Each structure stands twice: as structure tokens, then as C-alpha cells.
Amino acid sequence: MTRIAIALLAAALPSTLSAQTTDLAAIFGAREGVSQASLSPDGRKIAMVAPGPGQSTELYTVDTSGGGTPARILVASGKPDRLSGCGWVGNNRLACQVFGLSGYAGQIYGFSTVVALDADGANRKLLSQRRGENAQYMDLRGGGIIDYLPDQSGSVLMIRSYVPEGKIGTIVAKTAEGMGVDRIDTLSGGASRVETPQRDAVEYITDGHGTVRVIGVNRTSGTGYDKGSTRYLYRAPHSRDWLPLSVYDHSSRLGFNPYAVDAAKNVVYGFERVDGRQALLTYSLDEAKTRDVVYARSDVDIDGLMQVGRAQRVVGLSYATDKRQTIYFDPAIKALTASLAKALGGNRLVQIVDMSADENKVLVWGGSDVDPGQYYLFDRATKKLSPIIPARPLLAGVKLAQVQSVSYRAADGTMIPAYLTLPVGKDPKNLPAIVIPHGGPSARDEWGFDWLAQYFVARGFAVLQPNFRGSSGYGNAWFEKNGFQSWRVAIGDVDDAGKWLVTKGIADPARLTILGWSYGGYAALQSAVTEPGLFKAVVAIAPVTDLGSLARTSEGRSNYYEKLEFIGHGPHLIEGSPAQNAGKIKVPVLIFHGTVDANVDITQSRLMASKMKSAGVAGKLVVFDGLDHQLEDSSARAAMLQKAGDFLAAVGK
Numbered sequence: 001m002t003r004i005a006i007a008l009l010a011a012a013l014p015s016t017l018s019a020q021t022t023d024l025a026a027i028f029g030a031r032e033g034v035s036q037a038s039l040s041p042d043g044r045k046i047a048m049v050a051p052g053p054g055q056s057t058e059l060y061t062v063d064t065s066g067g068g069t070p071a072r073i074l075v076a077s078g079k080p081d082r083l084s085g086c087g088w089v090g091n092n093r094l095a096c097q098v099f100g101l102s103g104y105a106g107q108i109y110g111f112s113t114v115v116a117l118d119a120d121g122a123n124r125k126l127l128s129q130r131r132g133e134n135a136q137y138m139d140l141r142g143g144g145i146i147d148y149l150p151d152q153s154g155s156v157l158m159i160r161s162y163v164p165e166g167k168i169g170t171i172v173a174k175t176a177e178g179m180g181v182d183r184i185d186t187l188s189g190g191a192s193r194v195e196t197p198q199r200d201a202v203e204y205i206t207d208g209h210g211t212v213r214v215i216g217v218n219r220t221s222g223t224g225y226d227k228g229s230t231r232y233l234y235r236a237p238h239s240r241d242w243l244p245l246s247v248y249d250h251s252s253r254l255g256f257n258p259y260a261v262d263a264a265k266n267v268v269y270g271f272e273r274v275d276g277r278q279a280l281l282t283y284s285l286d287e288a289k290t291r292d293v294v295y296a297r298s299d300v301d302i303d304g305l306m307q308v309g310r311a312q313r314v315v316g317l318s319y320a321t322d323k324r325q326t327i328y329f330d331p332a333i334k335a336l337t338a339s340l341a342k343a344l345g346g347n348r349l350v351q352i353v354d355m356s357a358d359e360n361k362v363l364v365w366g367g368s369d370v371d372p373g374q375y376y377l378f379d380r381a382t383k384k385l386s387p388i389i390p391a392r393p394l395l396a397g398v399k400l401a402q403v404q405s406v407s408y409r410a411a412d413g414t415m416i417p418a419y420l421t422l423p424v425g426k427d428p429k430n431l432p433a434i435v436i437p438h439g440g441p442s443a444r445d446e447w448g449f450d451w452l453a454q455y456f457v458a459r460g461f462a463v464l465q466p467n468f469r470g471s472s473g474y475g476n477a478w479f480e481k482n483g484f485q486s487w488r489v490a491i492g493d494v495d496d497a498g499k500w501l502v503t504k505g506i507a508d509p510a511r512l513t514i515l516g517w518s519y520g521g522y523a524a525l526q527s528a529v530t531e532p533g534l535f536k537a538v539v540a541i542a543p544v545t546d547l548g549s550l551a552r553t554s555e556g557r558s559n560y561y562e563k564l565e566f567i568g569h570g571p572h573l574i575e576g577s578p579a580q581n582a583g584k585i586k587v588p589v590l591i592f593h594g595t596v597d598a599n600v601d602i603t604q605s606r607l608m609a610s611k612m613k614s615a616g617v618a619g620k621l622v623v624f625d626g627l628d629h630q631l632e633d634s635s636a637r638a639a640m641l642q643k644a645g646d647f648l649a650a651v652g653k
Contacts, residue, residue: 025645026394028455029637033393036085037375039064040092041153041310043361045119046377046388047094049083055632057083059096060151061119064361066386073121078633079626080596084112087145089186090153092119095127095145101596101628107553108598113142115160116186125189129160146181146194147206150310150357157212158184159204162197179204181212202230207263208311213285214258214268215242228562232258234285237266245283246270251565253476256283256466259305260314269294269305269314277301277475278315295327301473308333309355320473322405322417323351340364340378345386346371349448353378358551361465367391369403369421372449392451403447408466408500416493417474418466419445421457422506433462433507434648435497435535439518441483441490444473452517452641459645462506468493468523483519484547485568487526487576494523495531511652515539515644518600518629525578525589525608532586536651539644541592542600542629545579545608547572553601579604582611589619590647592640594627 031051038047045061048070053059055078062070069155076083080100085152089095099112114127114436126141147157147221162530180197181204184190195204195212203216214234219227229249234637245268246256258270267282274281279296283289295302295317304318306326309538315330328334333352345367351400353363353375360380367373371390378384390396422428434456438445445465453463467474469489470483480486498514501507507562514535516524528538544550551567589612605621612619623637631637 002188017388021208023638024455024458025397025638025642026634028395028451028458029639029641030392030394030634031632031637032391034081034375034389034391037353037361037363037388038085038087038094039356039361039377040088040119041357042091043356043358044091045088046363047086047088047119048389051634052078053636054078055082055627059083059086059094061094071120073119074117082632087148089116089145089148089156089285093117093154094119094125095156095186095643097144097204098142101598103596108596108601109140110598111140111142112144114144116189123187125131125186127158127184127186127189129162131551141179143179146204147208147210147312148310149183149210151209154187155183155185155628157194157206157210158182160191160197183210203232203256205261205268207261208313209263211263213261213263219247228565230257231257234268234283236286243287245289250562252389253278253479256281258283260307260312261285262314267292271302273476278303278479280305282424292328299474301472301475306333306352308352309359310357320444320446336362336364339365340385344376349386363388365391367449369448370400370453372400392620393534398458400403400449402451403450405447406464408497410469410493410496414469414493416466416468416496418464418497419447420506421450421453421463421465423460423462426460428462428506431506432460432511432651433464433498433501433513433648435494435501435512435514436463436465437468437497437516437520437523438465438471438512439516439520440471440472441519442472442479444471454517455641456645456648457647462501462650464501465496466493466497468497468607481568483523484544484566484570484576487572490528490531491523491526495534496529498527498531499535508534509534513537513539513648513651515541515648516543517541519544521591522578525585526576528587528589529578529581530587532584535587537587537648538585538589539592539648540589540605540608541631541640542594542597543578543591543605543608544600545611546577548574548577549607550600550604553603555594579608579611582608582617583615585612585615585617587618589617590644590646591619591621592624592631592644593621594631594636596626599629 034048036049048060057076059074060070081098084097084099086094086096095116117124130234141161143160145156145158149155160182164177165174176197177202178197178199178345181195181533182191196420200218202218205214206212216230216232219229228251231247234245241498248255248257256272258268260269271278272281274296280302282292287516302319302515306316316328318326348366348368351365353365362378375388377386401421401424406420407415407417444467468490483490502509514524521540524538526542551564591605609621
């Protein structure tokens, strides 16, 4: 282990733990030792975002030579501000995105801001637009950097939000409104207008060298609510005129959704449905708007765009079958990743995290199902690959279980893909077992390290994670209407996952349980409604429990209509809501929820707890005060794991 890793290892460990702890809940519940990393343009420094106490986050900079001690240059308390990521705007200067959650008028809202600082923490500047005391309304959007301007060290292009300002009795007013683009000098904080703010603008895409080529504008109703689709426009080379490109519907997922511009080819890369599955396409940014399918598959969606360097050059794509696959169409990057994969050995996923401006120094991440991940620095000139720090230092030396790709037959004969993880060194027969449906529902599980699943496997459980119908990644037909409107199909697949474990002899039917987070928590509760007694206990973390009230909690937000359309209308609002059918549940239930959850309001769990109590269901709600949807606190996660593990381990005894 390098000196960088040794110094950062101590910094990343929760203050109450050591690298030698044997407390499984603390080991697996600890937040990632490094949540985000970036490499300076000259390749001489690395910036890393690491967890601090509670929900706090800390930014460290380290010299890539391995000399010296990492410097902690910024701390976000987590009450409520946190660091989501930092990027280098020059060899000695960084810009960081700060976000947080806060309650207002009975709802939880997210806010963000961007700050710049030197590599030693000095010369801090707020880059987000300041609000005047006469602002006409509240806008919590702090914007974000969209172009690091590789040819202009220290300056960036940034989306910034403007709110009109005015005061009765004066003619002085600021009328700019909406999202625009400014060029920011991160040293002085000085700004110049690049794109005039537009009220409904939500996205701008540059060519990576300072020219804005695509804009996304939300379509809104007369009352200001989003209609659930974005209209994209483009500029031809050397033109300031906006021309129509596409319309993307977020609910149906139809239309072209642009992601990145290649100025040399004069095309925009993006995703669009081809024969029912998402493919990577390009459209030429000229009058012809020539459409080319770059890559498509008949079995899964193409969902990843691989970009490298400060200009975010497009070099490849990725998709997930049983494992994540990457296709590089840049020959140099293809050869580089192949050599890195060979050097790291084993069955690992390899990702390029960042590169120096000359692309000679490469920050790399490698990991697998039995390796939570390690950061490395590769010098292409010397061919030297140096380990920097493990992503989860507490798990160093802990033997993890291999994840198997399997499939099982649903009641209607459809084969459902899933991942099975079995305890190390145990005969896979008549084990206590847990089905863990994923969140979303517009998501899917993938092969790799999963701290939640691995914790329960370490405690002796078999774990099955199904990609039930309603999951994303497998095309329109598999997605159905979505996991809420098509809940009967999705929950049927989850129930069949439990039955398969029993049929295969893996699970002891008396010790078969279910656990889920977010939509997975909903699925766990609803499975107990549809198949009473199949699962002998339920753990639900931040679950949706009532579909009707889920939509109503968004009434004050701009995406209210979009959410209404996603959830739908009709009998399924009652039939598909665990809280409305609590009396059908015949097994004990344990629920966890944070009070500052902007994804699923805690009222969902409180309603479920109340309904279970009235129905005489043995249930308990554990509330984490001040925590969000992800329970971003190592001690809280450890407590949740311990309580959930003990609760499920008691089943059948």
C-alpha cells in the first residue's frame, strides 16, 4: 500500500472504528472510503471526496508522487450541506458541487451550489448566482459546470439560475429569469453571459471546448407544471440560431435524448428506442439531421456513454447483460483499458475515472463482486500502475461471496434474470434466505459488489436479487407500464423468486424472508399482501406504501403531473398499495425511514405503521432523525443492518 493510501485510509475510517474491527454491521455499513475522485490537468494531484462523521463529507488533495500527507481542504457538515463531487479547473484549483436537503412548508427540497477553491483550501469563491433580497421567488438550483474549458485554465462554463428581482416604488429591477450559461473566472468570481437565461431551460450541452450546441427546454402547462417531456434544439456550426432536434418523453421514454457533442464530427450522441430497446445514436447537427445507429442490441438497452478527459471526449459505450460490458471505438482507449484489465487480473470491472490533460496519467478504478474496488494511478509513459486507496478500506481482508447470474421461471413461463449470492463455505441447502428486489422501479441490479447483499450473506443467508418485469435495461416490453402500474406482474415475479429458492432446495421455507429499499421496500410489503406467509418476515427501508398519497406529496413541485402520469389512475392505487391492504399481511414487519427523505416522504412509512397497528400486524417503524433516502450515515447504516439482520435471523427459530 502506498503512502497516499495509508494516510487516506486513516482519514476515511469512521472515528469509532479501526481497520481491524470484526463488527460485521459496522464493516459493511460504513460509507465508501472514497465516493468521488479526480486528477489535476498536469497529473500531479488527486482530489478525493471521503466521508466524515455522520452525514458529513470531506475533500482531500494528495500529491501523486506519494510524498507528503493528504490535506483536508474542505468539510461539508452534512447538516444539511454535502459534497457530491469536485473537479479540477486548473492545476492548482478545484470546483465543487455542494448539495443538501431541507424542509420547507411541510416538504423536503433539495438545494445545490458550486464553490471554487485552491488545492490547499484557500481563495474560496461562490460560483453559483447570488440571490438578492428582492428576489420574486425562491429557486434552490445552484447550477453546475458543463464545460471545463480545457484551453482556458481556471475558467469554466456553468449553468446558472436567475430569479427576477424588483421592489415596489423603484424602477430598478433585474428581469433575467431561468437557466442560462455564464463563463466564470473561478479565481475572481467574475462572470460573463454566454447564453441568455430561458425560463423553462433545463439543460445545455457544449462541444467540450466552450461552444454551446444543444439546449433542452421543458414543456410546461399553463399553471407551470412540467408536462413530462423535454424539447431539444441545436445550433449548426458558426450559427446562433436554435433549430429543432427532438422531443424526449420521460414517462414513455420515447424520442431522442442527447448527451454529448462531438465537434469534429459535428454530431450529437444520445439514446433512442430502436425496435423496443434503447440504442446509442448520433444525429448530425446540420439541416439534414442525419440519424445513425451507433450500437444496438436485441436483448438489453445500451445505457452508458463512455467519456474521457477534460473535454469529455466520447470514446465508447456500455450495457449490462449478466455483467457490465464496455465497447470502445477509440483504438487508443480500447488498448489502454485492455492492458489495465490484464494488469489487474481476475474477473474485474475496470473504469477510467479521470485523465491528465495530455492523457498520460490515468486515474483508474477496478473492482468485482468480491472486491469493493480500488483506485489506481497509471503512468502510460513508464507503464507503472500504482494502487492509491481501496474504496472500502474496512473490508480489506474480508472474504466476500461470489455473485452468480441465474434465471428462474415465473408463473407465466417467462424466464426472469437474477443474481444469487451464497454464503462462503456453506452447503447451499436449506439455508435462511432473503429475496432483495431492487429500488426504482426504473432500475436494475447488476453484477458486482453490493454492501447490503454481502452483509446478509456474511451472516449466513442466501440472497437472490431478481430483475423482475418492471425493471429497466431490458427494453419496453420488459418494463411493462412500470413497476407501479404493472405491479401485479412485478410483484408476481418477486414472489416467484422466493418460490424458486424453495424449489431448488436453497432456502428453508420456514426461514424465507424478503427485504427491499425504496421501491424494493414497496415490493417486499406488497409481496406479503399477495402471497401471505410465503415470506416469513419483511424488512422495508424507505418504502412506498400508498400510491395515491405518493403522487399527492409532489403537488407543490414542478414534476407533479409527470409523477401523476407515472403512477397512473384507477383501481391499482388501492389494490397495489400495501398500506390499504395491511390486514392481509400475516408476518412480522420491520420498517426503517429517515425524516429528511426527498424521494419517499416518511409519511409513507408512518401511514403503513398506523395501518399495521390497526390491523394487528406485528410491526415496528425505526425512524432516523435528520437522515435522507440513502441513510448516508455509517453508524445509522450499521444500526439498520444489525437490527434487520437480527430480526430476520430470528425467523424460524
